Amino acid sequence: SIGTVDVNDILGTNNQPILSYTDSGKSPWALKPHCIKGLQPKKQKEGKVFCVQTYRRHTGQDISLITTPETAYQTVNALDEDPVSVFLDYEAAEEYREESLPWKIVSIEGKDMGVKATRKIGQYETFMFDQASIVVALDLDNEAVIKRADYGELLETATSQLGNPDTIRKLCKGSPDGSPPVRSSHLEDIMENNAFGSSIGDIEVKGLFPSIARINHDCVPNAFIMFSPSGLSVGLKAYRDIAAGEEITVSYLPLGMTHSARQAALKGWGFECSCSLCADSASSIAAHDAKRERIKALESEIQATFQEGFVQGAIRLGQELLELTREEGLTPMLADEYVMLAKLHLAAQDEGPAEEYGELAIEVLKDLGFLGDVDEGGKEWDLESLLRAFGGQRLI
Numbered sequence: 001s002i003g004t005v006d007v008n009d010i011l012g013t014n015n016q017p018i019l020s021y022t023d024s025g026k027s028p029w030a031l032k033p034h035c036i037k038g039l040q041p042k043k044q045k046e047g048k049v050f051c052v053q054t055y056r057r058h059t060g061q062d063i064s065l066i067t068t069p070e071t072a073y074q075t076v077n078a079l080d081e082d083p084v085s086v087f088l089d090y091e092a093a094e095e096y097r098e099e100s101l102p103w104k105i106v107s108i109e110g111k112d113m114g115v116k117a118t119r120k121i122g123q124y125e126t127f128m129f130d131q132a133s134i135v136v137a138l139d140l141d142n143e144a145v146i147k148r149a150d151y152g153e154l155l156e157t158a159t160s161q162l163g164n165p166d167t168i169r170k171l172c173k174g175s176p177d178g179s180p181p182v183r184s185s186h187l188e189d190i191m192e193n194n195a196f197g198s199s200i201g202d203i204e205v206k207g208l209f210p211s212i213a214r215i216n217h218d219c220v221p222n223a224f225i226m227f228s229p230s231g232l233s234v235g236l237k238a239y240r241d242i243a244a245g246e247e248i249t250v251s252y253l254p255l256g257m258t259h260s261a262r263q264a265a266l267k268g269w270g271f272e273c274s275c276s277l278c279a280d281s282a283s284s285i286a287a288h289d290a291k292r293e294r295i296k297a298l299e300s301e302i303q304a305t306f307q308e309g310f311v312q313g314a315i316r317l318g319q320e321l322l323e324l325t326r327e328e329g330l331t332p333m334l335a336d337e338y339v340m341l342a343k344l345h346l347a348a349q350d351e352g353p354a355e356e357y358g359e360l361a362i363e364v365l366k367d368l369g370f371l372g373d374v375d376e377g378g379k380e381w382d383l384e385s386l387l388r389a390f391g392g393q394r395l396i
């Protein structure tokens with residue numbers, strides 16, 4: 001590391017578009033970028049340069065990016081994007097803006113703060129939106145890329161340059177037990193505990209969304225987070241009807257994990273989960289775990305059975321997988337399973353059932369907001385366009 005450097009001293013010819021953008025007086029950034037050169041990786045000439053670039057949004061919720069200048073430059077057209085219009089059509093967006101917010105941040109016993117619905121929320125409704133306040137390139141988690149102290153300095157600058165830094169500083173930092181204290185600063189703890197993985201183009205980042213960060217975990221969540229293509233906005237969609245006054249929850253973990261795997265993973269957030277699935281009787285937990293382990297085993301068994309040429313056998317296993325997934329309420333996993341069964345039936349030359357599974361997959365994907373009304377060719381989705389979109393040789 002060569003310590004703190006000025007972005008204008010280090011941008012080479014490859015970065016010319018960014019330089020001229022900055023030089024032309026049209027720079028979107030509110031302050032001069034604060035940059036630090038990372039460590040020199042083996043076999044490379046020099047380390048990457050990471051800069052803090054802060055933008056003052058019209059909404060008043062500023063954003064600081066800690067990325068390479070090139071990555072920050074990719075976000076320029078999305079810095080002011082309005083999440084409500086990203087996730088809702090024109091009419092629904094207008095309606096949403098007219099009503100008072102259907103959620104509020106409140107104190108929740110045993111969990112510090114959390115978010116509750118202020119009215120009934122319908123299944124698959126997108127009802128909460130947020131903009132990223134801090135975005136950090138995932139590279140920065142790597143001690144071989146940047147010194148911890150330099151990362152801490154970039155985080156501190158990124159936060160203090162926001163219009164309302166206290167919104168970030170007051171987020172909960174968790175109390176992970178067991179693992180050694182690898183993080184050097186309070187802000188690093190806050191990022192670790194509250195940020196979500198996202199991407200800007202093909203660069204992996206983590207984004208801190210200050211309202212969404214107040215949502216607690218549940219292993220059977222009632223909502224899930226969707227990212228805008230820019231990676232700078234999120235929308236929250238309900239898996240099921242949510243009653244007024246009910247706590248809004250998301251899963252911090254991939255769905256379908258067993259009890260012990262969930263407990264181990266949640267230690268990173270420093271709490272013991274007491275959701276309905278985790279607080280169930282020992283026999284019920286064991287029954288759920290057995291189903292979840294069977295689901296995992298079936299995924300590879302189906303693949304192997306199909307590869308050995310036993311298509312009908314693979315279909316039977318696929319039906320068992322569907323049943324268990326439904327019993328466990330793991331709805332989002334159903335879409336892949338329906339597509340897989342459609343592919344298996346096509347392999348068995350049963351076009352009727354293949355079409356039916358295709359329709360079921362399209363229905364789930366549309367409900368979850370992963371498919372628009374029409375495909376890329378502007379036609380209603382059908383099995384053919386679905387399989388094109390979900391191409392690839394793998395069954396599941």
Ligand SMILES: C[S@@+](CC[C@H](N)C(=O)[O-])C[C@H]1O[C@@H](n2cnc3c(N)ncnc32)[C@H](O)[C@@H]1O
Pocket residue numbers: 110111112113114171172173174175193194213214215216217218269270271272273274275
């Ligand atoms: C992303 S924050 C969620 C909001 C947080 N409760 C707050 O007051 O800001 C994650 C932290 O919330 C707490 N938390 C989240 N889900 C929980 C749960 N199901 N039970 C207990 N604490 C939970 C843990 O302290 C965790 O580290």
